[in-house]
Amino acid sequence: MENRGDEVQQKSARRQQAQGGGRLEWIDVARGVGIIAVVAGHVWTKGPFRDALYSFHMPLFFLLSGMLSRPQPPERFALRQLLSQMRPYAAFLALLIVADQIIEPMKGQRPIFNQWPEDLLPILLGGSWLRGPYTIFWFVPCLMVSRILFNALLSRWSDPLDRRWLITIIPAIVCAYAVGEMTKASLLGLLTVPMAFVLLWVGAAWQLVQWKQWMWLPLGGIGLAGLSGLLPTLNMKAADYGLPIFSLASAVATSVLIFRISVHLAPYGGWLAAVGRASLVIMYLHVAVIHYLSPHLDEPWLLLNALLLPTGIYYLLRATPAARRLFL
Secondary structure (H helix, E strand, O other): HHHHHHHHHHHHEEEHHHOOOOOOHHHHHHHHHHHHHHHHHOOOOOOOHHHHOOOOOHHHHHHHHHOHHHHHOHHHHHHHHHHHHHHHHHHHHHHHHHHHHHHHHHHOOOOOOOOOOOHHHHHHHHHHOEEEEEEHHHHHHHHHHHHHHHHHOOOOOOOOOOOOHHHHHHOOOOOOOOHHHHHOOOOHHHHHHHHHHHHHHHHHHHHHHHHOHHHHHHHHHHHHHHHOOOOOEEEEHOOOOOOOOOHHHHHHHHHHHHHHHHHHOOOOOHHHHHHHHHHHHHHHHHHHHHHHHHOOOOHHHHHHHHHHHHHHHHHHHHHOOHHHHHOO
């Protein structure tokens, strides 16, 4: 079994290298496409365009994370995830809370959190208790916990195509749909963990599938069913996964095709890759930009600012050692 696991890891690593080359630029390009879809989905908040973006944009990030997963010692991985993910989470959340305390009074409005110390509780609960410029903060804790759980099993069953994975994947799918029907309350975004876990596994398993040209047709048809609105769209934060299995399959199909297109765009997609490298900072900050600028800008300019301002902040943070350690 260990030899089989080593073979799986070597095959996956070779395939990724062949697809993107170098720094695996296609991954950054795919992240760039995904984060643009996320931002646009928060700029255009209703209508067919918004529904098309919601049909795949958050699953794309979980799938990509699954594709990049490699088994690591569980305890060490969990500790590293907690330190490396929750530190920027807390730093960006504190930064935006302070900014809101300054900006809203300047506009003649009350800050979102204006009753202290009572407001400390919803801030600590996170997830569905955070709204306005903080609404996206569910994503990172959800991804972190999902990755910790997924790695704990991957370190035991290193081949995602091993049939033993069905022992956990089938109950996780059932749990994902069941809890989404029972409640929308989501502590730190953890309501979405069962479905995120499933998507991590799908991404890891798909990485081992040999791509064939004929796959464009069926995947394109399934993806188009979600993009066109034929299938109900997704809202992962609220654990609303549309039509069971089918909406999720459409999200996977669209994301996989974006990955394939990203491979071909990688040699020419420098700006997309630059946006992709800044995707986590954009994820944290773009809703705040939209929140404060939406009364003053039309949607296309709002989209541009919600992408460019956080991207610029990312590269400034990266160039400053103290800020890089805290926020990145």
